[in-house]
Structure formats: C-alpha cells, structure tokens
Amino acid sequence: MSDNLFTAAGLEKSAPQPLPDRLRPKKLADVVGQPHLTGEDGTLTRMLRTRSLGSLVFWGPPGTGKTTVARLLARETDLYFQQLSAIFSGVADLKKHFEAARGRRQTGQGTLLFVDEIHRFNRAQQDSFLPVMEDGTVTLVGATTENPSFELNAALLSRAAVLVFRPLDSDALGKLVERAEKEEGRRLPLDEEARGVLLRMADGDGRAVLALAEEVWRAAGKDETFDAKRLQKVLQRRAPIYDKSQDGHYNLISALHKSVRGSDPQAALYYLGRMLDAGEDPMYLARRVIRMAVEDIGLADPQGLVQANAAKEAYHMLGSPEGELAIAQAVVYLATAPKSNALYKAYGAARRTAKEAGSLQPPKHILNAPTKLMQAEGYGAGYAYDHAQEEAFSGQNYFPDELERQDFYVPTGRGFEAELKRHLDHWDRLRRERTKDEDET
Incomplete structure (x- = not known):
C-alpha cells in the first residue's frame, strides 16, 4: 500500500508511532543539542537567513538529528525532499533519483537529496554525484557516522561543506525527556539518580533516550518508581556506541595512549575500561601498551617494557576477565613512570641518516x-x-x-x-x- 493510500484511509492515526517519530521537531529552532548549527547564530540558521544553502555533509554519531535537520532544511527552502540509504541503493537507484530531480527542475522545483550512510558508497558511486551537484540538479546532503576525511572522495568534499553534529549532552537529553513527558502527559517513574542513569545510558543519542523512556513506561507498574539499580535490571544495558574498526576505536585508543603519555593513570584506566567494556580485543590493547612502553617511557624506566610484556603474557595465560587486570596494572605502571621519547626520536633519526647517507x-x-x-x-x-x-x-x-x-x-x-x-x-x-x-x- 502506498503512503498516499495509507494516509487517505486514515490508517496512520491508528498505527502505533514510536515516541521519537512523534517528537520529531517541526522547525530548526526545536532541534536540541546542536546550537552551533541550529541556534540563533548557528551555521545552518545563517545559511537559511542569507538563502545560501549549498550541498552539505553531516558528520556525527547516531541519534544527533542529522536526518531531522535535513528534512527541516528542505521544508524551509521549499525543496523537494528525497531520501535514500547508501546501504540499500546502487547505481540504478541513483540514476533514477537524478532523472526525477531533473524533471522537477524543469518545472521549477528544486530537490534536496538526503543520502544516509553516504560513506557506504564506493568511489565511482560518490563521483556520480558531482555533475548533478555542479549543475544544481540536486542539493546534496549526505550523512555519515565516519570521518569524511577518510571515507569520502576529495572531489565530493570540495563541493560540500562538512558540518559536525555533536553527541547530545545531558541537558539536551533532559529536554527530550521533558518533551516526552509532556507528550505522554505523565512523568517518567524514576527517582533523581535513576533519571541521571537513564541519560547516561543513552550515550549522547537522542533517539535512544526516547526509546529507553518508552521501555520504562511499558515496564513500570502502577505507582511504581524505579531507582537506579531497578532501572538497570529493567533496561539491561545499552552497549556503548563503539565500532572497533572505525572512528570510535581510533578516538579511544588515542585517548588511552595520550593519557598514559600525559602521566594520568586515572584517565588511562577510564579509557581502558571504555574499550574493554565495548568488546575490544584485550590482546590488541596489550600490544598497544607494549608500544607505549617503548615509545613514551623507553629507557627512562626499562621496567616499563618488562611490565607491558608481562601483562601480555598474563592475559594470554589467564584470559578474560582475570587477565584484563594485568593489562590495567601495566597501564597504571606506564602512566606513573618517568617519560622519555629520546629512544623513539633517536631511532627515527638514525633510520633517516642511514637512508640518506x-x-x-x-x-x-x-x-x-x-x-x-x-x-x-x-x-x-x-x-x-x-x-x-x-x-x-x-x-x-x-x-x-x-x-x-x-x-x-x-x-x-x-x-x-x-x-x-x-x-x-x-x-x-x-x-x-x-x-x-x-x-x-
């Protein structure tokens, strides 16, 4: 059944609609968590004010409003909104959408083509956007959770402005929960501590916090209020947003390494815990700890390498979770050790001289x-x-x-x-x- 027939029959009113869809903002000013983009002096607000909207790439984690903002941009610029996903689309689909956009252009109607997960398109598919971007057939808005510098062609990036969507902070998530309570006409049955836990579980994802709120309402009995412990049992636990092969992985290992280098064992343990909690291979972490020992401690404390190797062997012998403590011990040892990159620099200089001479x-x-x-x-x-x-x-x-x-x-x-x-x-x-x-x- 088509969307038009569905609407004409009135069935959309009786169909269940998830809370995130019901609370989808109607104007840019209603978008929370992105004041640098949608606030009074935000980048997109200024673009709309000066009627200078061009092709864009939205980069940010899930649940930060990328799709919603694209829809609102189309509405506020009177562009036809066309959405497709790079996961389910191929060259034939692109050609079909480009031809439709050309047809609308001949009648005076512009097209905002929103491409979700645009980084999933290969180089040739990305290049196919260039002609229709250049001649104005479409205003492209691509959304990606991955770093565009690594995942998108330079030619495409040169024709589009990259706008960064930030994870929603606790204030923004709290506003969404308040909107949900107003929509439902009832408060979430959570005490103050549990409410804070719910926001942290959302991990910066606005869609997730609303979905979690719905779960709470479904699970709560009459006159029942959950404390933090009960909330965690009811909701289980939402896995952190962390792709071991993509940006999140590199951001966290960088944070761990720099915390060790910066002699901050507290932060180093935090990032180690984040990565292990997200399912990172402990042997990968053990290898990185060995690298830290030789790169950032070196001969300022030769025992650093001994500790790092011992942690690797201990994990290999004990496995998880007991062996992870050995890795934590090595991380703390290295973070508190005297630091020197003298050997690291010396080796690099020697290699360069050997090559040049x-x-x-x-x-x-x-x-x-x-x-x-x-x-x-x-x-x-x-x-x-x-x-x-x-x-x-x-x-x-x-x-x-x-x-x-x-x-x-x-x-x-x-x-x-x-x-x-x-x-x-x-x-x-x-x-x-x-x-x-x-x-x-």
Whole structure:
C-alpha cells in the first residue's frame, strides 16, 4: 500500500508511532543539542537567513538529528525532499533519483537529496554525484557516522561543506525527556539518580533516550518508581556506541595512549575500561601498551617494557576477565613512570641518516680480516680492543669515515636515563681527551 493510500484511509492515526517519530521537531529552532548549527547564530540558521544553502555533509554519531535537520532544511527552502540509504541503493537507484530531480527542475522545483550512510558508497558511486551537484540538479546532503576525511572522495568534499553534529549532552537529553513527558502527559517513574542513569545510558543519542523512556513506561507498574539499580535490571544495558574498526576505536585508543603519555593513570584506566567494556580485543590493547612502553617511557624506566610484556603474557595465560587486570596494572605502571621519547626520536633519526647517507663502508679498523687479502687491505688494522683499554673504553670512531659523528640518542635525565646520561657524558669527555692526545702526537 502506498503512503498516499495509507494516509487517505486514515490508517496512520491508528498505527502505533514510536515516541521519537512523534517528537520529531517541526522547525530548526526545536532541534536540541546542536546550537552551533541550529541556534540563533548557528551555521545552518545563517545559511537559511542569507538563502545560501549549498550541498552539505553531516558528520556525527547516531541519534544527533542529522536526518531531522535535513528534512527541516528542505521544508524551509521549499525543496523537494528525497531520501535514500547508501546501504540499500546502487547505481540504478541513483540514476533514477537524478532523472526525477531533473524533471522537477524543469518545472521549477528544486530537490534536496538526503543520502544516509553516504560513506557506504564506493568511489565511482560518490563521483556520480558531482555533475548533478555542479549543475544544481540536486542539493546534496549526505550523512555519515565516519570521518569524511577518510571515507569520502576529495572531489565530493570540495563541493560540500562538512558540518559536525555533536553527541547530545545531558541537558539536551533532559529536554527530550521533558518533551516526552509532556507528550505522554505523565512523568517518567524514576527517582533523581535513576533519571541521571537513564541519560547516561543513552550515550549522547537522542533517539535512544526516547526509546529507553518508552521501555520504562511499558515496564513500570502502577505507582511504581524505579531507582537506579531497578532501572538497570529493567533496561539491561545499552552497549556503548563503539565500532572497533572505525572512528570510535581510533578516538579511544588515542585517548588511552595520550593519557598514559600525559602521566594520568586515572584517565588511562577510564579509557581502558571504555574499550574493554565495548568488546575490544584485550590482546590488541596489550600490544598497544607494549608500544607505549617503548615509545613514551623507553629507557627512562626499562621496567616499563618488562611490565607491558608481562601483562601480555598474563592475559594470554589467564584470559578474560582475570587477565584484563594485568593489562590495567601495566597501564597504571606506564602512566606513573618517568617519560622519555629520546629512544623513539633517536631511532627515527638514525633510520633517516642511514637512508640518506647510503651504503657507506664501516671504518676498516672495525672490520674482521679472516683472509690475508683483507689484512693487506687494512681490515682490522689499528683496532683497539675496548676491554684491554683503561676504563674498558677506547674512544675509537665507529662511524663510516665519510660520515661525521652523530648524536642520535640524547637521554632526558629523567628516571634511569639520568644514569645513562652520566655514562654518555663521561664517555664523551674521555673520547674528546683521547682524540686530542692522538692529534697532539
């Protein structure tokens, strides 16, 4: 049955309508949680005020109003609203919508083509939008939960402004709950603490908080009020928004790594808990912890790598959930350890010099000479065996003759690197003294 027949028959009035649909805003000013876009001085408000609406890409998590705002833009600009999903559409569908838009354009009617999950289209499909965007056949509004910089073609992005939709904060979610209570004509049967828990369960998703509210109303008995514990039992628990292969994954691992680097074990434990709670592979986290140990602690505390490796082995032995505690221990150890990226920088500099300098021969005095020919060529001649020297240090040059001595590794003086710095400074002094003596003789 078509939508028109459905409406004409009056069946839409008797069909159950979810609360999020009933509360869908009627104008941009009613949209909550996006004041930077829909507020009095918001980006979209200014565009409408100056009649300068162009093609757009809406980037943000689910339930933040992307589809609703697209509908409202079409209504407020008198554009025909056409919606399609990249998940269920192919090239044939696109061609059909483009032809329909061309037909409407000939009659003076513009088209706002809203494409949900636009990042699901491949490169060729994304390129097909370019001609109809350029000639004004459609005003494209694409919605994506993934970073457009990575998922959308540069050509498409150059023709569309990217607007960021933010997760709804507790105030915005609270306004939606208040609207729901007004719509239902009754308050949610929750005490103050449970109300806060409900908002946190929504995880910034406006559609989710309304769906959760409906569940509460359905589950509550007459004159029953849920506390936080009862609420969690009734609703179970909504999984955090977190795609292990996409943006959420990279954002959280970045936050974990930077919290360790920033010596904040409290924040580091929080992000570790977020990732484990969302189902991240603990062995992935264990490998990243090892990377933190060598990249951000290094020789300032050599035990950091020992702790990180031990955590990996402990998890491998114990499994989940007991082994996760070992990873948490390593995270806290690294976050509280002295920090140094001296080794990380030294290795990078050494690699660059090795690549740029080419295949230089080591100095002959440190080359082995197993044959008479090699001895005759001077291999091994003049080599000073360090253990036979005073302080077990010869001070000889080990770099190629064509390459000046380089100081790749410069200890920070923090943690164990303070001891290493003392050794290096001592050897540098001896090297200068012995080089000076050789020059004088």
